[in-house]
Amino acid sequence: MGKLIGIFLLALALCHLSHSEQDWWENGNFYQIYPRSFKDSDGDGVGDLNGVNEKLEYVKDIGMKGVWLSPIFQSPMADFGYDISNYTKVQPEYGTNEDLLALTERAHSLGLHLILDFVPNHTSDEHEWFQRSVANDSYYRDFYIWHDGVINSTTGERQPPSNWISQFRYSAWEWNEQRQQYYLHQFGVKQPDLNYRNPNVVEEMNNVLRFWLARGIDGFRIDAVPFLFEVEIDPQTGTYPDEPLSSDISTCPDPDDWCHLNHTFTNSLPEDIEIIYQWRELVDQWTSEHNTDTKVLLTEAYTSFENLMHMYGDGLRNGSHVPFNFEMLAGLNNKSSASDYDYYVHHWLSNMPKGVYANWVLGNHDNPRLASRFGAQRADLMNIFLQTLPGIAVTYNGEEYGMENGYVSWEDTVDPQGCNADPTTYLQYSRDSERTPFLWDNTTNAGFSTANHTWLPIGQSYADNNVAAQLAAENSHLKIFKQLTQLRQSEAAFIDGSYVSVVVKNVLVYIRAAETGDKYIVVLNIGDENVSLNLGTLFDDLSAKLEVVVSSLHSDIPNGQIVNANSFEAKAYNGYVLRLTN
Ligand code: GLC
Ligand code: MG
Numbered sequence: 258m259g260k261l262i263g264i265f266l267l268a269l270a271l272c273h274l275s276h277s278e279q280d281w282w283e284n285g286n287f288y289q290i291y292p293r294s295f296k297d298s299d300g301d302g303v304g305d306l307n308g309v310n311e312k313l314e315y316v317k318d319i320g321m322k323g324v325w326l327s328p329i330f331q332s333p334m335a336d337f338g339y340d341i342s343n344y345t346k347v348q349p350e351y352g353t354n355e356d357l358l359a360l361t362e363r364a365h366s367l368g369l370h371l372i373l374d375f376v377p378n379h380t381s382d383e384h385e386w387f388q389r390s391v392a393n394d395s396y397y398r399d400f401y402i403w404h405d406g407v408i409n410s411t412t413g414e415r416q417p418p419s420n421w422i423s424q425f426r427y428s429a430w431e432w433n434e435q436r437q438q439y440y441l442h443q444f445g446v447k448q449p450d451l452n453y454r455n456p457n458v459v460e461e462m463n464n465v466l467r468f469w470l471a472r473g474i475d476g477f478r479i480d481a482v483p484f485l486f487e488v489e490i491d492p493q494t495g496t497y498p499d500e501p502l503s504s505d506i507s508t509c510p511d512p513d514d515w516c517h518l519n520h521t522f523t524n525s526l527p528e529d530i531e532i533i534y535q536w537r538e539l540v541d542q543w544t545s546e547h548n549t550d551t552k553v554l555l556t557e558a559y560t561s562f563e564n565l566m567h568m569y570g571d572g573l574r575n576g577s578h579v580p581f582n583f584e585m586l587a588g589l590n591n592k593s594s595a596s597d598y599d600y601y602v603h604h605w606l607s608n609m610p611k612g613v614y615a616n617w618v619l620g621n622h623d624n625p626r627l628a629s630r631f632g633a634q635r636a637d638l639m640n641i642f643l644q645t646l647p648g649i650a651v652t653y654n655g656e657e658y659g660m661e662n663g664y665v666s667w668e669d670t671v672d673p674q675g676c677n678a679d680p681t682t683y684l685q686y687s688r689d690s691e692r693t694p695f696l697w698d699n700t701t702n703a704g705f706s707t708a709n710h711t712w713l714p715i716g717q718s719y720a721d722n723n724v725a726a727q728l729a730a731e732n733s734h735l736k737i738f739k740q741l742t743q744l745r746q747s748e749a750a751f752i753d754g755s756y757v758s759v760v761v762k763n764v765l766v767y768i769r770a771a772e773t774g775d776k777y778i779v780v781l782n783i784g785d786e787n788v789s790l791n792l793g794t795l796f797d798d799l800s801a802k803l804e805v806v807v808s809s810l811h812s813d814i815p816n817g818q819i820v821n822a823n824s825f826e827a828k829a830y831n832g833y834v835l836r837l838t839n
Contacts, residue, residue, distance in 0.1 A: 281322060281370060282476075282553045282578060283614055284752055286644075286742055287651045288321040289478075291622045292329055292351060293337060293712060294694045294705070295654060302708035304694070306352035310360045315724070317367045319657050319735070320742025324364065325372035325478045325555060327622055329357065333383050335447035336673055337692075338374075339480065340381040344465040361473045370475035372555065377462050378481045379448040386461075387449050391436050400458055401449045402441035402487065404430070407496055419497040421523055424484075424515045426677045429523070443484045443523060445673050453486050453532065463539055470543045476553035479536070479577075482568075483560045486528040498522055525560045530567050534574045541575070555579040555651075559587065562604070569613045579616045579649055586618055591631050595765040595783045599758055602646060606756065615648030620656050626691050629662040634830035637737050637809035638781055641832035644741035645769060645779045647756045655695060658727050659734035663693025663716010671713065689713055698725040732810060740807045740816070744834065750775045759795050764788050764827050768796055776837040778803065782827040792822040803835040 296308030306329060316324055328338035331346045338348065347354050364371045380387055389397035404418040417430035417439050423446075430439040431446050441450045451458050466477065491498055500518040503509055509516035533556060540552040556568055556577040568580035585601040605615050619639060620627050628636040636659035643650045665687065667680040675687025684690070693716030697704030702711055703719040727733035745751045749771035758767035763784025770776045778796070782788055793799050805818045809831040814820070819838065827833065 279752070280551050282551060282649070284647075284745075285322040285649050286320055286745065287323040287325060287372075287555070287579070287649065288316055288319075289325050289327070289621055289651065289653045290316075291327045291654060291692055293327070294692050296695065296697070297706035297708065297711070300707040301350070302706050302711040303350050304705070305350065306347065306356040306360050310356070310363055313360075313363055313367055313369065317369060319739055320746060321369065321652075323370040323372055323475070323553070326374060328374040328376055328480075333381055333447065335381065336445050337671075339376055340379070340445065340448045341376055342381040342383040342385075345468050358472060365473070370550070370553075371473075372476040372478055372553065373469055373474050374480060375466065375477040376480040377451065378484045379442065379444060379450050382447045382449055391433055393436060396457065399452055399455045402452050403436065403438045404441075404490075404496065405437075406430070406432075406439050419522075420499040420518065421497070422500075422513065422515050422518055425674050426513050426515065441487065443487075444481070450484070450487070453528070454489065459532070459535075463536075466536065466539055467543070470540070470547075470552060474552075475550065476540065476555065476578075477536075478555040478557060479533070480557050482529050482533065482556050482558040483525040483564075484523070484529075485532060486526040488522040488526070525558075525564055529558075530564065530576065533568055533576045534570070537570075537575050537577065551578075553578040555581060557581055559583050562608070566608055566610065569610050572610065578614075579651070581618045581651065582616050583618065586620075586624065589619070589631075591635075593783070595760045595763045595781070598642070598765045598781070598783060599760050602756075602758065606647070615646070616651060617643050617646050617648065618651040619643060620653035620691070622653065622692055623688055624691060626653075626660055626662045627656050628659050629690075632830065633659065633661060634811070635783075636734055638783070638830060638832035640734070640738050641741060641779065641807065641809070641834060642765075642781055644738075644745055645751060645767075645777070645834060647754070647769070650745075653691075657735055657738040658696075658724055660696065661717060662690035663714065665689040665693065665713060665716060669714055690716065693717075696723040698723050734810060737807055737810060741834070744777075744806065748775065748777065749773055750777050757796070761790060761795070762786075762788050764790065766790070766792065766795060777806070778835045778837070780825065780827050780833040780835065782829055782831050785829045787829050788827045790825045790827055792825050794823075800837045802838050804838050806834050806836050808833040 290309055292309055293304045295304045296312050297304050298307035329347055329351045330341045331343035331348050332338045332341050347357050361371050386397055386400050390400045406415045406418055409416050417428050421429040423429040424443055425445050429441055429443055431442055432439055442448050443450050500520055500522055503517055503519050537554055544552050554577045562584050565580045568577045570576045582605060588601050609615055627639045631639055667683055670676055670683055670687050670689055672688045675683045675689055678686040693713050694705035694711055696719040699720050701707055703715050703723055727735035750769040754769040754771040756767055756769060765781045767779050768776055799822050801822055802819050803822050805814045808814050812828055812831045
């Protein structure tokens with residue numbers, strides 16, 4: 258009971274911390290770097306750690322506090338690093354362990370925190386554990402999920418133990434000649450699923466976390482959480498149960514496609530959340546034993562809203578610091594209305610447990626880029642939205658300057674999810690488009706690399722549109738982004754101010770107000786029609802004059818301009834941040 262009261266008081270105390278007392282990650286600004294495409298320092302056409310190191314000042318300059326890197330560990334690259342063959346060794350293409358330590362130190366010297374991608378669900382089939390498991394080495398025998406398969410009563414032939422489908426298409430079971438059994442892979446054939454019901458697997462993976470914590474890493478983004486556990490074998494039948502067809506197979510008629518089934522036995526099991534609590538305990542214990550800055554967990558889970566809330570903790574135990582808000586990511590598209598935007602903000606804010614921070618994520622290396630998904634006209638609006646909401650913002654590299662999806666032909670396609678499709682459908686599946694190289698300047702390969710051939714093509718013209726050009730321009734997406742992150746750091750209203758919203762036609766309007774009385778109004782015209790607003794009638798105590806502090810590139814309003822609250826023109830697709838004047 259004493260413990261319970263302690264937790265409750267802590268939750269209350271957290272809510273009343275003044276912003277100077279906020280911990281580094283609270284209300285933080287996180288940046289996802291996809292290292293393969295960020296900056297190539299040695300001219301082999303593949304981005305690397307020294308490339309990231311060269312560009313850390315940029316990351317700091319755009320206002321970030323934390324950086325998470327997609328996987329940089331030894332890997333045959335069947336899923337571009339999400340297939341790891343050694344969790345404690347940097348992939349030579351990306352550099353050395355020393356380069357990673359140097360990067361960590363440099364990040365710290367700039368006041369940045371560095372987070373690594375932890376991929377616990379599966380290893381590469383080239384990982385020593387898998388090879389030993391194939392060889393039936395006793396300690397490793399049950400490190401993965403193996404099964405003899407079942408005999409089809411009509412044909413008399415052996416077939417996989419269940420109908421389970423891989424996220425990358427086709428059966429999730431693959432026959433292994435040497436061991437004469439099937440193994441489970443919820444992703445690619447070269448990504449065998451680890452068996453989390455084996456305590457030795459859990460302990461080995463805990464040791465991976467400890468290895469990197471001991472080297473100064475500030476936390477982990479945990480990959481593919483809903484896939485960690487599968488249902489146990491059915492003792493009656495000696496095999497695994499088939500999964501039912503999806504309730505709406507008309508939207509996914511192809512029987513080889515993952516969406517064809519309802520993944521009741523392989524996805525989002527309660528055990529997945531339980532292990533997140535254990536990993537939280539591990540990092541918290543590390544932090545207190547070594548008296549370091551807080552080590553944080555960010556979790557990747559496309560799962561139900563209830564599960565996402567549960568990921569934060571269960572009232573007694575804590576879980577993920579940042580359960581990525583994929584409700585909003587999956588819910589919004591270019592047809593969404595202002596009410597939809599409003600709904601997703603409120604739904605999260607009003608349901609999250611006490612004492613935690615909300616988080617907002619709209620892009621990553623698995624989803625089309627913001628400017629392509631919501632329309633290039635809305636590029637600034639989306640950034641204004643993300644940066645002015647209460648809580649933690651997560652930005653995928655490139656979104657800060659409105660980068661669009663790159664074009665990758667079928668011949669150049671390398672993503673396994675794209676390659677498993679065909680030349681007519683691959684663009685629906687391939688994630689290469691959001692992974693094309695970063696556009697730094699107008700030199701060869703947009704300044705990404707000096708190589709003749711880059712691992713993915715530079716996906717768009719970059720002569721006039723690149724980071725250097727946007728920094729030199731009087732105004733640009735990037736400059737707007739920097740103004741936003743600046744406001745977030747300096748203005749109490751955005752650090753821990755309250756949030757109150759209204760929707761008028763297709764416009765979302767909200768006030769962020771600090772206890773000191775400072776107030777900002779954010780106006781986001783999501784729709785395709787200009788709207789004239791009388792803001793004075795929407796909120797109490799509004800001054801008659803408002804100052805535009807930031808707005809979309811095409812708003813035609815210079816920063817600093819004073820406008821009338823009772824006749825404010827919000828242009829279609831444009832966003833505005835307005836300050837109340839006295
Ligand atoms: C996560 C990653 C994705 C990867 C998959 C398998 O969803 O974000 O890129 O393919 O896990 O590791
Ligand atoms: Mg699994």
